[in-house]
Amino acid sequence: ETGVTQSPTHLIKTRGQQVTLRCSSQSGHNTVSWYQQALGQGPQFIFQYYREEENGRGNFPPRFSGLQFPNYSSELNVNALELDDSALYLCASTQWAGSGNTIYFGEGSWLTVV
Amino acid sequence: QQQVKQSPQSLIVQKGGISIINCAYENTAFDYFPWYQQFPGKGPALLIAIRPDVSEKKEGRFTISFNKSAKQFSLHIMDSQPGDSATYFCAARYSSASKIIFGSGTRLSIRP
Numbered sequence: 568e569t570g571v572t573q574s575p576t577h578l579i580k581t582r583g584q585q586v587t588l589r590c591s592s593q594s595g596h597n598t599v600s601w602y603q604q605a606l607g608q609g610p611q612f613i614f615q616y617y618r619e620e621e622n623g624r625g626n627f628p629p630r631f632s633g634l635q636f637p638n639y640s641s642e643l644n645v646n647a648l649e650l651d652d653s654a655l656y657l658c659a660s661t662q663w664a665g666s667g668n669t670i671y672f673g674e675g676s677w678l679t680v681v
Numbered sequence: 682q683q684q685v686k687q688s689p690q691s692l693i694v695q696k697g698g699i700s701i702i703n704c705a706y707e708n709t710a711f712d713y714f715p716w717y718q719q720f721p722g723k724g725p726a727l728l729i730a731i732r733p734d735v736s737e738k739k740e741g742r743f744t745i746s747f748n749k750s751a752k753q754f755s756l757h758i759m760d761s762q763p764g765d766s767a768t769y770f771c772a773a774r775y776s777s778a779s780k781i782i783f784g785s786g787t788r789l790s791i792r793p
Contacts (some may be wrong), residue, residue: 569724600779609687609770609783610725623780657724661779670779672717672724 570596571673573658579679585646588676590658592639596671599641601633602657604675610657616641645678653680684708685773687784695792700758702787704771707752711773715781716745716756719768725783728769729756761791 570593580586592599598617602610612625616635630646639660645652655675661668686705694700706714713732717725731738731745731754738745744757758765771784 569726571724598779600781602781607786609772609786610781612780612782615779623778625780659779659781669727670781672726674722674724 569593569671569673571658571660571671573656573673573676575676576674577677577679579681580648582648582650582680584648585644586648586678588643588645588656588658588678590641590643590660590673592641592658592660593671594639596639596660596662598661599635599639600659600670601641601643602659602672603627603652604655604657606654613643648680650680653678684782685771685784687771687787689787690785691788691790693790693792694761696761696763698761698791700756700761700765700789700791702756702769702771702789703753704755704784705751705753706773706782708773709752711775711782713774714745714747714754715772715774716743717770717772717783719770719786725770758789761789763791763793765789766791 572591600615601613604610615623619635632644635641657675658673659670661670715730716728718728719725729743733749742759747754769787772781774781
């Protein structure tokens, strides 16, 4: 049990649509990151939020955006969905990123774009 | 740009044997090297981690060997059990950041 909860667990969207994925972290975890894991591959870092501000981003276009809220929840929004966006989206949280604190992953949201 | 290279892609080991997964990294600024275990339908779970100032770390049946000069590290699973069957990812990160660079994964199957 990691204390990181994601919703929905599975969803299907049509190309061009928009999707919002949600994550609830442990109390006190003020750093949250989102990862994309395509089938058969390792997770790829999308971006990180610290105290409600984005402070790191991977190689993903601006149509991937996020929000972090004071209640330790966060969102990943993807606009203009493409077929290649089909993947498992993982939320990860930690108390703070210093000193190699353990990062806890949720079980992910499976997104299928058709 | 693949900053963490992992091999083999898949591995089959007999129950009771030793499973060995190898990784190599490029960026010498990385200072924290975790290994994650992922079961189907689940998120990655931290298995064991090491810092580059240590050459070996052991936790139960799991051991990380680290070679800083070669920029390589490996996971050894002793007395492998069917319950160890999962996908394993090596990874690297800066201890001051939460961005994790994952390897491509190794699908491990332990035969009874």
